Amino acid sequence: MSESQRIIVVGAGHAGGTVVAQLRQAGFPGEIILFGDEPFAPYQRPPLSKAYLAGKEGVEELKLRPDAFYENKGITLRLAVTVEAIDREKKLIRLKGGEEVSYDILILATGSRPRRINLPGIALKGVYELRTLADADGLKSAIQPGKRIALIGGGYIGLEVAASAVILGGTAVVIESQPRVLARVASAPLSEYLEGYHRSKGVEILTNSQVQGLEAGKDGQVIGVKLTDGRYIPCDAAVVCVGGVTSDELARAAGLSCDGGVVVDIDARTADPAIFAIGDVTLRPLPLYDNQMFNLVSVPNALEQAKQATAAILGKPRPKPEVPWFWSHQFDVSLQIAGLPLGADDIVVRGDTSGGEFAVFYLKDARILAVETVNTPVEFMAGKQMIARKTLVSRERLRDPAVEMMDVAA
Amino acid sequence: MVKVTYIDSSGVSRTIEVAPGVSVMQGAKQNDIPEITADCGGLRTCSSCHVYVDPQWMDKLQPMHKIENGLLAFKETRQPNSRLSCQILMTEDLDGLVVRTLPPEPDEDAND
Numbered sequence: 001m002s003e004s005q006r007i008i009v010v011g012a013g014h015a016g017g018t019v020v021a022q023l024r025q026a027g028f029p030g031e032i033i034l035f036g037d038e039p040f041a042p043y044q045r046p047p048l049s050k051a052y053l054a055g056k057e058g059v060e061e062l063k064l065r066p067d068a069f070y071e072n073k074g075i076t077l078r079l080a081v082t083v084e085a086i087d088r089e090k091k092l093i094r095l096k097g098g099e100e101v102s103y104d105i106l107i108l109a110t111g112s113r114p115r116r117i118n119l120p121g122i123a124l125k126g127v128y129e130l131r132t133l134a135d136a137d138g139l140k141s142a143i144q145p146g147k148r149i150a151l152i153g154g155g156y157i158g159l160e161v162a163a164s165a166v167i168l169g170g171t172a173v174v175i176e177s178q179p180r181v182l183a184r185v186a187s188a189p190l191s192e193y194l195e196g197y198h199r200s201k202g203v204e205i206l207t208n209s210q211v212q213g214l215e216a217g218k219d220g221q222v223i224g225v226k227l228t229d230g231r232y233i234p235c236d237a238a239v240v241c242v243g244g245v246t247s248d249e250l251a252r253a254a255g256l257s258c259d260g261g262v263v264v265d266i267d268a269r270t271a272d273p274a275i276f277a278i279g280d281v282t283l284r285p286l287p288l289y290d291n292q293m294f295n296l297v298s299v300p301n302a303l304e305q306a307k308q309a310t311a312a313i314l315g316k317p318r319p320k321p322e323v324p325w326f327w328s329h330q331f332d333v334s335l336q337i338a339g340l341p342l343g344a345d346d347i348v349v350r351g352d353t354s355g356g357e358f359a360v361f362y363l364k365d366a367r368i369l370a371v372e373t374v375n376t377p378v379e380f381m382a383g384k385q386m387i388a389r390k391t392l393v394s395r396e397r398l399r400d401p402a403v404e405m406m407d408v409a410a
Numbered sequence: 411m412v413k414v415t416y417i418d419s420s421g422v423s424r425t426i427e428v429a430p431g432v433s434v435m436q437g438a439k440q441n442d443i444p445e446i447t448a449d450c451g452g453l454r455t456c457s458s459c460h461v462y463v464d465p466q467w468m469d470k471l472q473p474m475h476k477i478e479n480g481l482l483a484f485k486e487t488r489q490p491n492s493r494l495s496c497q498i499l500m501t502e503d504l505d506g507l508v509v510r511t512l513p514p515e516p517d518e519d520a521n522d
Contacts, residue, residue, distance in 0.1 A: 044451050061452075066440050300456075303449055327455045334477060336455060377480035381457075385484070 001104075001314060005030035008093060008101060010083045010250065011109030015279025015302035017042025017064040019107055022310040024073045032075045033101065035093075038132055039080040041067060046299060048136040049160035050329050053143065054167045062133070086254040088272055105274055105313055108251055108262060112244040112280035112297055119240075121214030126222040126237040130157055142237035145169030150225045150235035152211055153242040154181035156328050159194060161239055162203045163330040173204040173233055175225060180207055187341075187360045190372050193353045194330065201331055206233070214238060244297060246281050259283055261295040267312035268305045276313070278305035287321035288388065289340055289369075298326045323387045336377065338384035339370030350379060351401050359383065366392040366410050378405055412505040416443045416461075419513040428500055434509060435459040435496035445511035452496035457481040459495040464508035471498060487512055 007023060009016045012034050020034050036042070043062040051057040070077050082096040092102040114129040121127070128139045139161070143149060147170045151158035154176030162172035174181065180191040195205050210228040217223040225233040248258045256270050257263040261283030268276045268284070279302040285291040300322075307319045328335040333356070344362035351358030359379035362370040367390055371383030382405035386393065392410040397403045411427040414437050418424075428437040438446040438459075450456035454477050463471065468491055474482075478494050485492065495509060 047451060060440070061436060063439075066442060069442050072442070300449065327450060327453065329453055329455075334453070334455065375477065377477045378483055381481060381484035 001028055001030055003029045005104040006102065007032050007105045007107065007313070008103040009034045009107045009109055010093065011111055011247075011279070011281070012036025012038065012040075012042045012077070012079065013109060013111045013279065013302070014042065014044060014064065014299050015111070015306055016107070016109035018303055019109065019278060019306035019309055020075045021065065021069070021073070022306055023313065024075065026310050026314050026316060028310075028314060030104070034070075034075060034077050035081050035083050035095075036077070036079045037082050038134070040133055041065070041070065041077055041079065043133060044299075045131070046327075048133065049130055049157050050164060053136055053140060053161065054164040055140075059133070083250060086250055086275075088254055088275070091274060103274070105276065107309055108270075108275065108277040108281060109279045109302075110247040110250060110281045112246045114241065115243045115245050117240060117242055119211060119213050121216060121222065122240065124214055124216050124222040125220050127214060128237065128239045130161065130239060130241060139237075139239065143168050143170050147171075147236040148173065148234065150175060150233055150238040152225065152238060152240045154178070154183075154205065154207070155185065155241060155243060156182070157241040158239070159198065159330050160328060161241065162198060163201070166201055166203055167331070171202065171204075173206065173235065174198070175209050175211055175227070175233065176205070176207045177210050178207065181205060186337075187347055187362070187372055189347070189349050189353055189358075189360050190335075190374070193356075193358070193374060194333070197331065197333060197356070206231075244280070246295060248281050251275075251277065251281070259293075263293070264305075266291075266308065267318065268309040269312060276309040278302065278309050286324065286340070288323060288390075289342065292342070294324075294340065296324050298324065300325050321388075323384050325384060334375050334377075335373070336380040337370070337372045338380060339368065339387040341370040344369050346395070348395055348399050350399055351376060361398055363393075363395065366394070368393060382406065412500050412502060413507075414500060414504075415506070415508045416446075417508065417510045418443075418445050419511060430499075430501050432500050433496050434461065434498040434500065434507070435494070437500065438495065438511075443511070445513060446495060447514060448496060454478055454481070454494060454497060457485060457494060458514075460485060460487065461493060461495045461509040461511055462489055463491045463493050463498070464510070465491050467504065467507050470503050 042064040085094040092100045143165045149165045151174045154174045165172040182191045212226045212228045215224040246261045251262040252258045262277040264282050280297045304322050325338040341362040346363045348361045357375045359373040373380040393408045394410045397408045415425040426441040435448050446459045448459040
């Protein structure tokens with residue numbers, strides 16, 4: 001790559017903010033322009049449901065890099081700008097208002113957004129979704145001592161926001177349609193533990209509960225949630241947190257292959273050699289899982305694909321296959337998950353779930369495919385390493401917390 | 411304000427000033443100090459903000475939480491003065507603290 005070349009990154013989230021920094025660090029000498037539709041330089045989203053919402057961190061702590069970083073590194077930020085189209089033939093992007101900007105390499109980091117559901121009352125005042133800093137600031141005003149918030153959806157965001165609300169002196173009720181919280185993303189022992197823990201902190205958790213609609217007060221403000229079985233849950237505000245959808249519209253309109261995410265290869269490259277895609281928006285192969293394609297929505301995934309794209313663009317060695325991982329914090333519970341459970345034939349629980357320190361291992365034969373850990377970093381780190389190394393383990397030894405993790409190999 | 415000095419793996423020393431209560435990791439991020447990636451943003455989750463604390467300061471630090479200890483246990487680069495910099499909150503007592511940063515080890519999980 002030479003000084004006369006230009007890389008455009010569309011999407012100024014964790015993935016976009018990381019890749020521009022890595023490109024410079026790895027020595028890309030040309031022009032870098034980062035486009036974002038929010039009016040902020042790249043910031044971290046995970047704290048929006050946790051430390052930021054609970055008032056423990058401010059805007060400064062959210063920033064991925066200090067403001068001066070971009071100028072110092074010769075990275076142009078174009079914020080509050082909507083990119084409307086990609087012209088692959090002319091290798092340019094078109095902005096709202098008509099301006100065209102050409103590229104040599106284009107990196108799509110357009111992310112994902114909350115899934116919207118069509119419910120009566122969904123547009124009422126006091127009904128929130130949570131993805132952006134602006135969303136979090138709105139929600140913050142609704143979370144106050146004595147106020148009750150309803151979380152529609154018992155996934156990670158719902159549980160994290162419930163914890164933050166209680167930490168701030170409010171109350172929270174989680175409404176989940178499945179028989180347990182985190183039903184699609186966690187093991188039954190973990191769901192059970194988290195439900196118990198949240199209840200012990202005063203969070204109300206309703207499972208097998210379908211929302212019929214939201215009720216309005218006289219001023220158009222939400223005052224309650226109606227369930228299909230007739231129950232009525234009064235609340236002062238509600239958050240709809242029922243998963244996400246990939247924001248792959250730009251790629252699709254440009255004719256790039258998308259299937260629940262922009263299809264990329266192991267280098268984060270699309271079928272168009274000049275276009276890469278990284279982060280939440282992608283559907284990507286995982287070498288450690290037989291190159292099956294996954295849409296991973298997490299910070300570690302954004303960091304990993306930023307690294308892949310940087311290496312490919314600059315002709316550096318490809319990063320080694322990574323173990324996907326994820327974290328969540330709820331109250332003082334530190335949850336760390338590594339690997340993917342697809343194809344597991346058994347789970348092994350190590351430790352005592354009632355004691356608040358345990359790990360759930362997903363196995364296929366004698367191989368660990370994934371591990372969920374609660375306040376047990378050694379199990380997390382060891383499990384992640386064993387997944388990467390495809391270590392064969394003894395189920396009996398793994399199940400016994402008296403056996404050190406380094407001694408569980410078969 | 412209190413001072414922190416970061417010495418990177420090539421020996422370059424950088425001194426910054428932060429307000430008490432700010433972590434050594436946050437100070438690094440705010441001042442574009444290299445080699446502290448802090449992927450998880452300071453949650454005692456990822457161990458990518460590992461530093462070596464100048465030994466003379468060790469007894470002034472808050473004791474290690476067992477989760478921090480557990481994460482460090484898996485670092486091949488661990489030394490007796492290893493800490494996660496997100497867990498060191500600056501105080502007046504720590505004014506002048508010196509830490510050494512490590513080169514990134516992005517692929518430590520994989521089998522070589």
